[in-house]
Amino acid sequence: MRRSLGRYELTHELGRGGMGVVWAAYDRQQGREVALKVLSNPGYGSELSTTERRFLREARLTGRLNHTGIPAVYDHGSHDGELFLVMERVPGKALDSVLKEEGTLGIERAAGVARKIADVLAYAHGQGVVHRDLKPSNVMVTPADGIKVLDFGVAAALEPRPGETRFTAANATPGTVIYMAPEQAVGKTEPASDLYSLGCLLYELLAGRPPFTDGSPFMLYHQHAHEPVPPLSSHRPGIPAGLKRLVESLLEKEPHNRPASAGEVRALLEAWAPARSASRPAHPGLAEAAARRRAGRPAQALDDFHALLALTGLEPLDVLAARTGAALCVADLGRTREALEELRHVLAGQSGLLSAADPIVLDTRYEIAVLLVRTGDRGAASELLRELALQESALNAGDDRHGRSSGLLRRLSRMT
Incomplete structure (x- = not known):
């Protein structure tokens, strides 16, 4: 009606x-x-x-x-x-419906779904937002096999009152407790809690069922908090050992024993679900301006990049590339913090067009790390470089990016 x-x-x-x-x-x-x-x-x-x-x-x-x-x-x-x-309004099917129709997913597809979710969580956690209710019914699979994570903030908005534990609250349901981290069930939510829920979800994609399913909400909480996770191999043979170890680490009882961040999880999942890079010819003026910057003429190169940005009809990725080049010129001219702020804006734009493992995105994140070092924020630089080192380790040995972040990390450790 x-x-x-x-x-x-x-x-x-x-x-x-x-x-x-x-x-x-x-x-x-x-x-x-x-x-x-x-x-x-x-x-x-x-x-x-x-x-x-x-x-x-x-x-x-x-x-x-x-x-x-x-x-x-x-x-x-x-x-x-x-x-x-x-x-x-997102077209497609909720992930729980996909699982009902198709059963367990193939290794690459399951890892790919989890990688895309981890990418969303990495962004949200970077904005200070924790999902709190990650589960298959809150993930949409689009017709193009994309992922949309629903209901950010809704669980946070309806948190229990002070002194009321999550698993006994009026708004809690067994369907939520099935994917809930032990600490979250007693009111202690943090980004690592979303990683636990992602572990439950990935376990279900691979095994056909979540790690714990039986009993009342209280019993489910007890299982999450105290009982060992049933081995994935008991439900499905042939899962790669590294992927099983990743799921096990996501499902650690203590938050500090889980992976350090959603970005780290995203990088690790690349081994089983590599992201596809967008290949397209760039505007020739970008290479010319970049060459002038490398030749030690940042002021002239900056003018060239600004001229490119004034053109009409420039492709979105070329606009972002010109903005990147201009920011690096600004950094060369000594305006480091201005350049750092602009590169962060560029990265946000790239995230909407490219995968997290695209070389263009890796390059921007590396330049951000370099600028963080220049500003003296070595802690943030080291954290970013550790994530990048994991992703770069999966690149071909002949790739120029291979090992650059780990090399800079070593130099930083010697400096400190």
Whole structure:
């Protein structure tokens, strides 16, 4: 039955879960199809206004996330006592539906799905946002085999009240506890908690079932916190040893024993699901300007890059390449912090067009690390270089990038 929620006309239900119902809707004001999630009443009675304020705060935060693997948030608010979130409508199927239809996924495809999710988590964690409710029903697989991670911030907005553990809260469900890190179930959420949930999800992609499935929410929590994870080989033979070790490390009981970051997980998964690089001819003026910079003429090269940026019809990747070249010229001219800020903006643009392992992205991240060293922030530089060293170790020995980050790390350690 059709109904309206403010300017949104709800047409049909797309799905439902422990936190609400998702509707296909039409935004009459903007003239576009959207997905509208109506949040379940948390059951706090007179405290609904507190929950509402928390929800609106989280929606504002996550609405600023800008990544190709995260649906855009268009609107949020409340209408007649109902909290709602309006998002980009993503075509495709939820990952739990894919698993029901296809069963276990092939090694490369499973690792590829996990790699794309890890890329989204690396971005979100870098923005200070933890998902808190990562599970197959919150991951969409698009027709082009892309990935969209849904519901950032929704779980955070509906966290239990102080003193109330997550697994006994009114809004918790067994379907959530199945993928929940031990520390999160008792109210201690951190980025490593998302990595545990990713481990549960990857385990299910490979084994056909999550690591723990039996019992009440409390019993599931007990299993996550205290019982050993059933070996993947007991469900499926032939999984590469390195991939099994990665899953085991993601499912460590203690957060500090898991991989250091989602970026590290993304890099490790490249071994089984290499990202495809975009190959395309670059504008010839880019090479000419870069040659002038390498020849020790950064001021002239900077003018050349600015001239390229003034052209109309320049390809998006060429625009980003010109901005990169200009930033490096600015760094050569002594304006290091200005160059660092611009390269960070460039990297955000590249992340929407290229894979995390694309050589262009690796080069930009390496230049950011170099500039971090110049500003004296050796801690941040070392962390970035360690992630890059893992990715570069998978490159061919003849690639010029092979070993450069580990080499710079060694020089930094000697300096300290």
